[in-house]
Amino acid sequence: MSKSKKNKGFVSKKQTSTFDFSSLLTYCSQDEILKFKEGLKGKAVSSLILNPLIYTAKRLEEAFPDLKKDKDDPLLYRFVKEEGRMGKTLEHFAGGFYILDPSSGVISSYLTNLLPKDFVSLDLCAAPGGKTIAMDLRRPDGLYLANDIAFDRALEINKNAQRLALGNILTLSIDPVKLSLPSLFDLVILDAPCSGSGMIRKEPKMASDWSMDKVTRLLPIQENLLEKAYECTKKNGIIAYSTCSLSLEEDEDQVKAFIKRHPDIQVIPVEPREGMVLGKDGLGYHMIPGIYDGEGIYFVLLRKTQGDAYKFTSSKDARIYNDYLMSLDYKDNSYLVTRFYQDFANLPFIAPGMKVYDKSEHPKCEYDHSYCKVCDDIEKVELDRQSALQYVQGNEVKVDSSIADELVILTYQNMRLGLGKNIKGKVKNYLPKGLRANLY
Ligand SMILES: C[S@@+](CC[C@H](N)C(=O)[O-])C[C@H]1O[C@@H](n2cnc3c(N)ncnc32)[C@H](O)[C@@H]1O
Numbered sequence: 464m465s466k467s468k469k470n471k472g473f474v475s476k477k478q479t480s481t482f483d484f485s486s487l488l489t490y491c492s493q494d495e496i497l498k499f500k501e502g503l504k505g506k507a508v509s510s511l512i513l514n515p516l517i518y519t520a521k522r523l524e525e526a527f528p529d530l531k532k533d534k535d536d537p538l539l540y541r542f543v544k545e546e547g548r549m550g551k552t553l554e555h556f557a558g559g560f561y562i563l564d565p566s567s568g569v570i571s572s573y574l575t576n577l578l579p580k581d582f583v584s585l586d587l588c589a590a591p592g593g594k595t596i597a598m599d600l601r602r603p604d605g606l607y608l609a610n611d612i613a614f615d616r617a618l619e620i621n622k623n624a625q626r627l628a629l630g631n632i633l634t635l636s637i638d639p640v641k642l643s644l645p646s647l648f649d650l651v652i653l654d655a656p657c658s659g660s661g662m663i664r665k666e667p668k669m670a671s672d673w674s675m676d677k678v679t680r681l682l683p684i685q686e687n688l689l690e691k692a693y694e695c696t697k698k699n700g701i702i703a704y705s706t707c708s709l710s711l712e713e714d715e716d717q718v719k720a721f722i723k724r725h726p727d728i729q730v731i732p733v734e735p736r737e738g739m740v741l742g743k744d745g746l747g748y749h750m751i752p753g754i755y756d757g758e759g760i761y762f763v764l765l766r767k768t769q770g771d772a773y774k775f776t777s778s779k780d781a782r783i784y785n786d787y788l789m790s791l792d793y794k795d796n797s798y799l800v801t802r803f804y805q806d807f808a809n810l811p812f813i814a815p816g817m818k819v820y821d822k823s824e825h826p827k828c829e830y831d832h833s834y835c836k837v838c839d840d841i842e843k844v845e846l847d848r849q850s851a852l853q854y855v856q857g858n859e860v861k862v863d864s865s866i867a868d869e870l871v872i873l874t875y876q877n878m879r880l881g882l883g884k885n886i887k888g889k890v891k892n893y894l895p896k897g898l899r900a901n902l903y
Contacts, residue, residue: 484499488709489743495740495754498753502664503752505664507752508752509541510533510539510562511549511562512568514600515538517558518557518878523554527540533565535736539565539568540560541565541756544665549562551903553848553902554878556626561597563593567757569750570597570760570762570764574601574602574650574703577701578650578701579649581802583605583775585608585610585648585651586651587642587651587652587688587691588655588656589611590609590613591619591620592609595607595632599629603629607632612637617634617636621634625833626836628836630816631816634813634815635810637811639691642691645771645806646696646697646698646771646773647695648697652703653688655705656684659707661707661709682712685717686717689702693767697773698767701731701764702728702764703763704721704747704762709761714742714749715742715746715761718730728765729765731766738755740754742763747762749761775806776806778791778804788817789801791803793815798816798818798819799817799819799838801816803816817837819838827891830882832895835879835882841870841872844863844890845876850862851880855899856902859892862889867885868887870883870885881894
């Protein structure tokens with residue numbers, strides 16, 4: 464379809480929020496369109512994914528009885544977004560869960576049983592980490608490269624991985640089309656930059672920012688990213704393509720053109736859940752506010768059936784740390800990571816795993832905060848809730864005076880909060896200033 468024909472019916476300048484977004488839902492029935500219009504009047508739904516590595520469903524449900532457990536997904540709980548309160552709890556700080564839009568959490572739940580043991584994943588547009596982290600919480604055996612073109616946003620991925628104690632995420636920031644890697648990956652996640660029309664209920668600004676020009680401008684970027692995803696995926700590997708756009712052009716049309724360019728790409732069928740709308744020509748699914756209990760996301764899972772089945776080269780530089788982690792020297796620091804391959808040696812990582820040392824954080828503590836989340840050679844001291852809240856504010860806390868005068872890891876319900884130095888029952892606070900907070 465020519466560009467001018469595609470734009471028919473749209474104003475080419477920025478639209479105001481009066482634009483009727485239901486006109487984009489050409490793949491929906493009249494009934495679904497009515498539900499969408501009604502749904503836009505309601506509140507955005509948020510959710511969390513439990514981190515089973517450090518928290519339990521029983522404790523979560525006891526601490527937050529208002530959470531609504533998803534009927535298909537054992538790790539997903541919905542809640543009404545009230546001024547980010549769940550994000551300001553001690554349990555969140557301690558890494559007990561990750562907050563994301565429920566529609567975003569769904570994609571990984573479909574991928575969980577489709578990947579081989581110890582698979583390796585690449586997320587091309589990962590920040591702040593939602594898709595990769597949701598996947599990691601379900602499949603901790605995977606190794607995850609999480610990239611985002613925006614450096615500041617990529618730092619957020621690392622911050623989240625650190626909070627959740629995920630020692631198998633290697634973070635980097637590079638324009639994905641400049642990534643030079645062979646067809647290595649079992650999974651390539653491409654959550655592409657898009658016009659954002661699926662998020663208009665959650666972020667009303669997306670409605671006033673939306674225009675057909677924006678859609679058109681993003682199409683070649685999405686196309687190039689799909690080509691990069693193809694290049695990096697190994698034979699029989701999966702490409703998980705998603706957008707938060709309701710527009711056919713960015714979703715099914717983009718996928719259709721991709722399959723035309725690469726006839727070996729096959730759509731992986733998935734069993735739809737309540738409220739999911741089948742995409743045009745059976746290409747993927749839309750989750751749409753008012754129809755699905757979440758915000759707007761389109762996704763499709765694609766299998767690359769031809770090409771190389773490349774094998775990784777193990778790294779001689781990584782040394783055994785414990786049963787789970789390896790120690791790796793990178794730039795002027797050491798990192799703990801579950802696996803590392805020589806094939807990644809030239810990538811510009813921000814953090815290839817959990818950082819061990821940091822002389823700048825606290826003059827009296829040689830370790831980076833990250834280290835306390837995964838190390839196994841520092842004594843742990845359990846705090847009650849009140850003391851834990853005091854600790855995360857940056858205060859000194861009192862502990863049992865029989866504890867040796869040494870560096871300790873403070874925990875709450877066995878979840879690691881951070882480091883401190885015990886001196887005669889008073890713990891000096893080593894939590895980095897940027898992490899200190901008033902929590903509930
Ligand atoms: C939808 S967001 C990713 C959200 C993330 N996958 C998650 O689940 O938390 C899209 C990302 O694409 C990145 N991006 C923007 N323009 C880009 C471009 N031209 N090429 C590659 N990535 C881009 C943005 O920095 C942004 O983080």
